[in-house]
Amino acid sequence: MYHHDPLLSCLHEQNEAFSSTRKFDSSTWLSPYWPKRESYLSTGANSHPLRVEVIKPFEPFPSAVALLVRSLSPSVGLPYTFVVKINDIRHSIRDDVRYFQPWSLSLEASLRAVVEHTMQGTSDQYNPDLIQMKAWEEEMDNYEFRKSCYDREIAAYRHLRTLQSHDVPRFYGTFRYPFKSSIGSSFKHESDMGASILDSAEGMVLEYVDSLNLEEAHSDVSTPRPDVERASEATLQIMKRLRNLGLWHGDCRAENVLMRRQAPHDPVLIDFGCSSIKRPTESLAQWIATHDEIQDMQYVLSEAGMHIESPQREFADPPNVYLYFNRMVERRSEERGVDGAILRPGKGGWAGVCYEDGG
Known part of the structure; x- marks a missing residue:
């Protein structure tokens, strides 16, 4: 480096x-x-x-x-x-x-x-x-x-x-x-x-990164949809690494994520003009409690149609375990035409969909 x-x-x-x-x-x-x-x-x-x-x-x-x-x-x-x-x-x-x-x-x-x-x-x-x-x-x-x-x-x-x-x-x-x-x-x-x-x-x-931003890649018919979705998921992992290093990006937008043209089309995060860094006197746990941008970026990419949103567990109805939760997920998948929902067994029933998105 x-x-x-x-x-x-x-x-x-x-x-x-x-x-x-x-x-x-x-x-x-x-x-x-x-x-x-x-x-x-x-x-x-x-x-x-x-x-x-x-x-x-x-x-x-x-x-x-x-x-x-x-x-x-x-x-x-x-x-x-x-x-x-x-x-x-x-x-x-x-x-x-x-x-x-x-x-x-x-x-x-x-x-x-x-x-x-x-x-x-x-x-x-x-x-x-x-x-x-x-x-x-x-x-x-x-x-x-x-x-x-x-x-x-x-x-x-x-x-x-x-x-x-x-x-x-x-x-x-x-x-x-x-x-x-x-x-x-x-x-x-x-x-x-x-x-x-x-x-x-x-x-x-x-450094110059030969790329399209995710907004451009999403609307570019020559860019395979699976590549855009993989880059979107990998972006959430970048946000997780930023969080663990005590840095807040502050400007979660698809335009601020570059997708490399060269395979495997890894994402690159840019534009840190709104960022902030954890104070030395603050513990990482304290920082993460108030500065976790993973869900912010997930929401942005999901709203832009580039990422499959993982439903929040708080929607589950305890008496029926995750019955309603899973029905909501299945309905959402059918509406969006999304494949690959993973149902994992949990205590007393199915725990719900799990996507590897950095949450």
């Missing part, structure tokens, strides 16, 4: 730019994330920059920019293709929680003026209007939320080192991505809020 972190220190934009079809002011805004765009990854002060090319963006960008890139120069410790995930609030979806102005060069110039005059103590002379001040406050709120998601995801991958390259993508390291528009910026420190929003963005490097 590769543990060197951070591996990458910065990602530099080249001069070419391509118009974006996403929600920006296309007359004044150019995207650095289109296919064929070339960039440079600096792996350290004493090393040669790594030249990479964008193969494709994984759009839409709900919380961060995600790109599949290929290396155009020899690298140490990185595969030929990999994923970079950049916490660039300019390009992530800006109206999923509340409305933010579409990013444009004019908006950036306005925000930069507000920040620079505030830093220099010349706000009285500049006299920014309330709309500009409110826009900057909203961008700070947006950045702090995205930054929190980014930090949670980094912490999750570090915590799940033993599961990397199998249950979750391999995590290679972090970098900082300076924007071309930041040239000549007066912000002195990368830690400044102004620099963090207007001059650069943090990013991470992850």
